[in-house]
Amino acid sequence: MSSIPYILEERPDTGLNNSRLGIWIFIASEIMLFGGLFSAYVFLRFAAPEGDFDYWGSKLNVPMATFNTLMLITSSVTMIMSWASLRMKQFDKYKMYLGLTILCGLGFLVVKYIEYTSKFHHGIFPSSSTFMGIYFTLTGLHVLHILGGLLVLIYFWSPVGKRMYDEDPNLLANRIEVTGLYWHFVDLVWIFLFPILYLL
Amino acid sequence: MMVMRYQLAYPETPIPIVGWFFAESGGIMLPENYNTLGAMHGTIMIFLGVVPLAVGAFGNYLVPLQIGAPDMAFPKLNASSYWSYFIGGVIMLASFFTPEGAARSGWTSYPPLSIFESGQTMWLCGMIFLITSSLLGSMNIIVTIVQLRAPGLTWFKLPFFIWTQLITSFLLVLAFPPLEAASILQLMDRVAGTSFFLPSGLVYAGNAVEAYGSGSPLLWQHLFWFLAHPEVYVLILPAIGIVGEIIANNTRKPLWGYKSMIYAISFLGFMSFIVWAHHMFLTGMGQTMSAFFQLTTMIISIPSVVVLTAFFLSLWGGSIRFNTPMLFALSFLPMFGIGGLTGLPLGVAASDIFLHDTYYVIGHFHYVVAPGTLFALFAGIYYWFPKVTGKKLHEGLGKLHFWPSLLFMNGVFMPMFIQGLAGLSRRMYDGGTQYAHASDILQWNEFMTISAFCLGAAQIPFILNIFMTLASKATGERNPWDSTTIEWSSPSPPLPHVNFDEEVHVYHGPYEYSVPGKDKDFCPQTVK
């Protein structure tokens, strides 16, 4: 179909294939996207009146967020396990681990939903304070990333994955590796969001 | 644009032809209409015009050809970049026809005003799509350059244009996301009622603003200029690349100091991240930081001078062919020189405090982008048109396009320096008639407006040329300019999805012109 080289095999002098380089550059730009928001957070924290961020920060639910952190870490490890199973050509194990990853991601969203709605019930909205604004913006954007990742994961978990595996297992392994890199990055963002928003 | 110029020359008079647009006021442009046009002119020209043309069009078309690749690395990503650009463009342009109207807070969208003024929400949504489009496109370009180079094409055999595209793409990938973040924050401010950019105790239109406050308008300026300064180099680097290709080809000489130019633009790319606050000298910045940013600003002018000097030295001793692309490329050098050198007084806080927000800034910026980048893009169109279509544009019409353009371009922008030095502020809908100190230099407004209309008329031969050439019969000549770089070894136009009809292997550096002992005065990269 296509004559583009180095889709799967590695280019000898760079040692990379296209998608791996591509996803890392994508992650680099994501780092800068969240970097902009982190920078805004720090800037606003300095600009805010003394104790303002502490006061509003204490309204967040730490146990729920801790639970969510564990959930995401678990999903990260199941993600990489599904890739490892795929490399060992164990398709069933791959499907199980990928399913677990999707479940953890969905669980994260459910907990986040409970968190958001309970905030709204208490009359706390993004406009309530600058801290709440940045909290909703940062976590909201992160939730959007989770959603996007989940869509891709479900796509590969669906029969499409099986078909791709039958055609070329290495292609599926490559796609899962790249998806995994993105998924780990989303996990990584949460690892930083969690202490900065909930614990400080 | 023309409407704006007309308004500046003849304020408070009905505007001919397009007056219906301002029907409510009897064809007279109101201040808010002028603000809208000003804001959208900047946005459209930069984000819908030059960046997509220089990086999206020239980059996407020429990068695979110049590195001997069959296609871009990710075709689907490319398509999504295009459609994202399309959606963003539609949102931007559609905003003119909404009841709120288009954005009117300047292309910089400084809060707090931009939080309250109408039309800004559409602008922000459009921006988010446009930024995403640029990001996806530049990722594709980087991967293509790194991964799909033809066998034998090592880093220092890459044409200069490819290097500029690579650096540009890196600038886009690293600098654009913070603006996306800032746009999201401003969108939250407008839609969700947050106050990221609203300080406490704000009064707007006589009423106290109901918001939590404690935000900072300066945060927007930091995030915005963190993008927008590298953005200037995004606008100019592809242009420099195009000019480099054309100068090497038409002087029949290698580019002088090819390697030092590459080091220079890499350094330029890095430095462009730490100069942005020279746009913010008037925000009450402390002396330490303003000294720091002055220093970095002066340093960043060095690589630009290195590049320009190398171009001038390339001309020395060459037997220059004065064809249309070369004329545009040659005029780029002094025009960009004027644009760059007039930037120096703006980079020093002491003189910037006087010149800031005057027409001097407008003149400086337009000299870089209009006769600078735009001329380089024209040069590129004339130069690569035979590759794209297999037909060469008409030389006579090309020269008829070039000379009036050069003349009137300067007619439009040169008086801006005079006005600016006299202290005339920018962004005034009546062109400053209400200010006594401006009365001495107001007569220039009419001159500039007439020049602008003549400049518009000077584009007619260009458009005619394109259509006439398209209607003519294709010669399909592969290498009409006797050029060395790889794209000229492909058929004209190149074959879809594979580009080349034979396997590409690279043996030579990019600019081996007039090599002693060869029977021809050029030695293509792909020929042994």
Added chain:
Amino acid sequence: MSNKTDITVEEHLEIQHHVKTYINVFVALIVLTFITVAVSYLEVSFIEAFFLAVMIASVKGSLVLGFFMHLITEKQAIIWILVSTLIAFMILMFLPLVSMIDHTNTW
């Protein structure tokens, strides 16, 4: 088909070795999460708490980057891209902050 689905014994062993590493990293991440939460209850000043939290998060982040994302065995090109991203990130984080602190009439 057979050459596509089969892998050598060495490869198999190597991947299983990797899997062990993944499990270890997973345990470490869980432990560090609880440590972060525990540390936040310490009675320390904001600056100290901030540095503790960011340091633990950085350790966790490096574990994810290094092992889950295979950065420790990654190729030069990607390392260089990430280093330049990191530099740009640091500039973005600190330069606005420093210039805000240096402003004479603050915000």
